[in-house]
Amino acid sequence: DTGVSQNPRHKITKRGQNVTFRCDPISEHNRLYWYRQTLGQGPEFLTYFQNEAQLEKSRLLSDRFSAERPKGSFSTLEIQRTEQGDSAMYLCASSLAADADTQYFGPGTRLTVL
Amino acid sequence: RKEVEQDPGPFNVPEGATVAFNCTYSNSASQSFFWYRQDCRKEPKLLMSVYSSGNEDGRFTAQLNRASQYISLLIRDSKLSDSATYLCVVNRWEYGNKLVFGAGTILRVKS
Numbered sequence: 001d002t003g004v005s006q007n008p009r010h011k012i013t014k015r016g017q018n019v020t021f022r023c024d025p026i027s028e029h030n031r032l033y034w035y036r037q038t039l040g041q042g043p044e045f046l047t048y049f050q051n052e053a054q055l056e057k058s059r060l061l062s063d064r065f066s067a068e069r070p071k072g073s074f075s076t077l078e079i080q081r082t083e084q085g086d087s088a089m090y091l092c093a094s095s096l097a098a099d100a101d102t103q104y105f106g107p108g109t110r111l112t113v114l
Numbered sequence: 115r116k117e118v119e120q121d122p123g124p125f126n127v128p129e130g131a132t133v134a135f136n137c138t139y140s141n142s143a144s145q146s147f148f149w150y151r152q153d154c155r156k157e158p159k160l161l162m163s164v165y166s167s168g169n170e171d172g173r174f175t176a177q178l179n180r181a182s183q184y185i186s187l188l189i190r191d192s193k194l195s196d197s198a199t200y201l202c203v204v205n206r207w208e209y210g211n212k213l214v215f216g217a218g219t220i221l222r223v224k225s
Contacts, residue, residue, distance in 0.1 A: 033212065042118070042201050042215025043158065056212070091157060093213075100211035101146045105157040 002026060004106035006092050012112045013082055020078045021109045025094030032075050033093040033103060034067055036060065043091050049075060050097055082113045117141055118216035120202050126222045131192045135219045137185040137202030144214075146205035147178050149187050151198045152218065158201055161187075192223045 005024045013019050025032045030051050035043035046065070047057045051072040061067075064082075069075040079086055089110050093103040120137045127133050139147075147164040162169065164176040164185055175188040185202055202216040 031211075035213075040122075041217050042203075043213070044215070045212040048212060058212075095211070101148075101163070101205055102160070103211075103213060105159070107157050110155075 004092055004094050004104050006106040006109050008109060010110050014114050015082055015084060017082055018080045019082060020076055021090055023075045023092030023106055026104060029094035030097050031095045031100055032069055034077055035091040037089040037091060084113045087111055087113045117214050118202055118204055120216040120219050122217060124220035124222050127192050129192060129223055129225050132190045133192055135187045135200055137216055139183050139204045143206055144204040145207045147185050148203040149176055150201040150203055152201055153198050194223050197221055197223045
């Protein structure tokens with residue numbers, strides 16, 4: 001499968017714990033995006049990378065959130081000291097910089113914070 | 115006010131019906147426009163891009179009115195498999211090309 005993959009697909013954690021999600025983009029894509037989607041809403045932009053550089057972060061991304069893309073390939077999104085309000089689907093997407101309108105989404109990681 | 119507004123529905127229609135969804139966007143600097151489809155608990159998938167000249171893909175027709183900041187999607191001859199949430203999406207070519215999604219319109223096609 002050469003699409004965008006995300007792991008884990010589901011994560012249940014207790015409030016206050018740290019969690020980390022991984023995204024593997026389509027191999028030749030140099031842009032990688034993170035979005036968050038809550039029930040009844042569309043996805044909301046969190047941050048994006050071009051290669052290994054994190055170029056923009058939404059104000060939705062509090063200090064408890066950190067994202068990395070150390071070698072310009074896969075990316076991780078870490079949430080520290082999780083809160084119940086962090087419960088959501090975390091979606092990763094990738095694209096070519098030259099065709100950034102066309103973003104391919106992964107299946108998402110569904111986070112439940114108890 | 116949200117940047118992209120849609121009627122959440124649900125739209126309940128019989129098979130074979132024609133159904134239309136509308137969407138408005140507030141940022142006149144928006145430059146690209148799309149309809150995405152999202153099945154329950156799945157990722158969004160691009161359905162079609164939307165151009166001012168209008169574009170058609172089989173049973174689906176999309177239209178953009180830049181003056182009114184309005185986007186539409188028409189589905190003809192609805193199928194059971196069309197049941198999904200339809201997300202209206204705009205993109206600004208400012209730094210990042212981040213997609214801005216509406217909350218979605220739920221379509222249920224019934225036999």
